[in-house]
Amino acid sequence: MGPNVDRRPPVMADVARLAGVSHQTVSRVLNDHPNVRAETRTRVMRAIDQLGYRRNLVARALVTKHSRTLGVVSFDTTLYGPASTVYGIEQAARDAGYFVSIVSLRTIDRAGVNDAIGYLAEQGVDGIVVVAPQRSAARALDDLPAGMPAVAVEGWHQGEVSVVSVDQVEGARMATSHLLDLGHETVWHVSGPADWLEAEGRIEGWREVLTAAGRPVPGALTGDWSPRSGYQAGKQLAAMIGDVTAVFVANDQMALGLLRAFTEEGVKVPEQISIVGFDDIPESEFFSPPLTTIRQDFGAVGRRSIDVLLRQIESGEALPHERLVVPPRFVLRGSTAAAR
Amino acid sequence: MGPNVDRRPPVMADVARLAGVSHQTVSRVLNDHPNVRAETRTRVMRAIDQLGYRRNLVARALVTKHSRTLGVVSFDTTLYGPASTVYGIEQAARDAGYFVSIVSLRTIDRAGVNDAIGYLAEQGVDGIVVVAPQRSAARALDDLPAGMPAVAVEGWHQGEVSVVSVDQVEGARMATSHLLDLGHETVWHVSGPADWLEAEGRIEGWREVLTAAGRPVPGALTGDWSPRSGYQAGKQLAAMIGDVTAVFVANDQMALGLLRAFTEEGVKVPEQISIVGFDDIPESEFFSPPLTTIRQDFGAVGRRSIDVLLRQIESGEALPHERLVVPPRFVLRGSTAAAR
DNA sequence: AGATTGGGTGTTAGCGCTAACAGCGATGAA
DNA sequence: TTCATCGCTGTTAGCGCTAACACCCAATCT
Numbered sequence: 166m167g168p169n170v171d172r173r174p175p176v177m178a179d180v181a182r183l184a185g186v187s188h189q190t191v192s193r194v195l196n197d198h199p200n201v202r203a204e205t206r207t208r209v210m211r212a213i214d215q216l217g218y219r220r221n222l223v224a225r226a227l228v229t230k231h232s233r234t235l236g237v238v239s240f241d242t243t244l245y246g247p248a249s250t251v252y253g254i255e256q257a258a259r260d261a262g263y264f265v266s267i268v269s270l271r272t273i274d275r276a277g278v279n280d281a282i283g284y285l286a287e288q289g290v291d292g293i294v295v296v297a298p299q300r301s302a303a304r305a306l307d308d309l310p311a312g313m314p315a316v317a318v319e320g321w322h323q324g325e326v327s328v329v330s331v332d333q334v335e336g337a338r339m340a341t342s343h344l345l346d347l348g349h350e351t352v353w354h355v356s357g358p359a360d361w362l363e364a365e366g367r368i369e370g371w372r373e374v375l376t377a378a379g380r381p382v383p384g385a386l387t388g389d390w391s392p393r394s395g396y397q398a399g400k401q402l403a404a405m406i407g408d409v410t411a412v413f414v415a416n417d418q419m420a421l422g423l424l425r426a427f428t429e430e431g432v433k434v435p436e437q438i439s440i441v442g443f444d445d446i447p448e449s450e451f452f453s454p455p456l457t458t459i460r461q462d463f464g465a466v467g468r469r470s471i472d473v474l475l476r477q478i479e480s481g482e483a484l485p486h487e488r489l490v491v492p493p494r495f496v497l498r499g500s501t502a503a504a505r
Numbered sequence: 506m507g508p509n510v511d512r513r514p515p516v517m518a519d520v521a522r523l524a525g526v527s528h529q530t531v532s533r534v535l536n537d538h539p540n541v542r543a544e545t546r547t548r549v550m551r552a553i554d555q556l557g558y559r560r561n562l563v564a565r566a567l568v569t570k571h572s573r574t575l576g577v578v579s580f581d582t583t584l585y586g587p588a589s590t591v592y593g594i595e596q597a598a599r600d601a602g603y604f605v606s607i608v609s610l611r612t613i614d615r616a617g618v619n620d621a622i623g624y625l626a627e628q629g630v631d632g633i634v635v636v637a638p639q640r641s642a643a644r645a646l647d648d649l650p651a652g653m654p655a656v657a658v659e660g661w662h663q664g665e666v667s668v669v670s671v672d673q674v675e676g677a678r679m680a681t682s683h684l685l686d687l688g689h690e691t692v693w694h695v696s697g698p699a700d701w702l703e704a705e706g707r708i709e710g711w712r713e714v715l716t717a718a719g720r721p722v723p724g725a726l727t728g729d730w731s732p733r734s735g736y737q738a739g740k741q742l743a744a745m746i747g748d749v750t751a752v753f754v755a756n757d758q759m760a761l762g763l764l765r766a767f768t769e770e771g772v773k774v775p776e777q778i779s780i781v782g783f784d785d786i787p788e789s790e791f792f793s794p795p796l797t798t799i800r801q802d803f804g805a806v807g808r809r810s811i812d813v814l815l816r817q818i819e820s821g822e823a824l825p826h827e828r829l830v831v832p833p834r835f836v837l838r839g840s841t842a843a844a845r
Numbered sequence: 846a847g848a849t850t851g852g853g854t855g856t857t858a859g860c861g862c863t864a865a866c867a868g869c870g871a872t873g874a875a
Numbered sequence: 876t877t878c879a880t881c882g883c884t885g886t887t888a889g890c891g892c893t894a895a896c897a898c899c900c901a902a903t904c905t
Binding site for chain 1: 589791
């Protein structure tokens, strides 16, 4: 072997030497600078793949001050909602030529979110998306590093950042109205956990419709989004069958739990009780009975949030904060029926 | 405002000036170098938070050649399995002080995976995890950049990289044996799509047990992991009721589809037909009936893969390739019963 | 006493790249 | 002819950090 067989990956200067140009010309070729002779360009290109050269984006980022990396802070990405949102974010970011660096929190609190944002800032991300469905998490956005472009997803409404979210209140209105339209006297609610903004929005829409229609507003049962908590709520509701004829459940997984509890207790859905869920997870269509629910387009939320964020980054200045709302969609299936 | 109120974030030299030391001393403080006087250290620390200084990891990475970032290439992270695996990866990586940069592929093929790996390499990741459940994807690992530490998850067995996966064959054996033990003459199978290694492993284990027991091996129905494809398979199976008394379904979502089809066709589970799923998604326990299934510990797979990868990275040399297998677990619930 | 250690600190070089500017030959205008 | 212009290329500086080494001043040893 010759003396030049070292394992160190080639750098721009190596390419330049081989192509007989300066490293700057190589840089120009790589960055599609117009003022390069076609013949020079091809010579450089040839040298590049002869050496298997890959440009070092770290060095590039150091001088340009742009890493073309976006940070995402999320909570429990094994859940369908966050997972789909993050997926949408990732796709949109990559289409725009950005990398995505993810921090997935175990527990969500202001300090945790702050730390995560801090790490990402050190790492040099050009902007941050915070999937902040909880009040405490959303508040962490108030102390972002100065000048850091950011956008909140499913987040706090009055904050100092742009927010993209599905209209939870409207979704809850759709669900509740549908049940009232079927002739039910009132609608019960199994809500999500207290601190969650989505849970609050769904309670608000539900209560609003009932109140507007002059119906009694039953106390909401509280779950934690899990099928098990829905199952427990279902057991309670089953004991009140007759009084309860319609339930709006704050997500599909809890609705599945209710379905299971009702099956065990011999309560027929939708004959004795109607159920509307929320989210439209891929499984809902195949529940027994298939679940009437409110679809959230998580992918769209992810994509829109990247639109907003990139506009901020690429304008280079602090743009006015936007509030983007993605409409939910009512999906009629077999878990609801007219009141007897 | 004074003349020094510029928006440029503070750098190490600014901290040094304020603390009355050299920038190198600041660096030493930040890197916990032992040879710094306690008094100097506190003076530097004070200057750091007085200025709100954050170190620039991009510059650090340029000189150290380590970004402390890991790349993850995955496919459809909205599915429970990949999402959980990636979550496990992310947690383990962060616990070890690494960032995670994700590329989530829409379609999975060798070229796509190769591109993704290329981007990640340019970006300067210290190592790569490829969640490569498909043959074609797994093969992309054969042309990794030289010297890039990597690990495959749920991947190809004979490759030139370490692999961490759940023992699919064993899981399928458990499922099939369970059904045979219940007295069923044979077991039908609804498999995953052809190119998937997990689908192949599950077919293999199923076939192996049937063959060993001298039972007929029915032709497998093929699904695409979705509840809908399971539903379609269920319709076909329902038409053969009597002949078919036991089915092993390659994942829980398809099993849900079967359940739905059987409900529609008036086929009773488990009285007329027994079903075993695979994965143990959080919903399975609340299906009607609750699904007997094989649990995969995706989180463990993610964590183990990071162990393997970090060992490679931190040793600094090419370690022998490992093959780590995480055992599956049988979960007995209500969808299986003894043959009549 | 002088030599030797070693903890604490500063100085210098350089990671691989882009920005800014300088240079140079060919072209066109005066 | 002379000077400005323009397309293409090279040279230089520097992004913010760490590594390597030099240095100084105690403390310790011979």
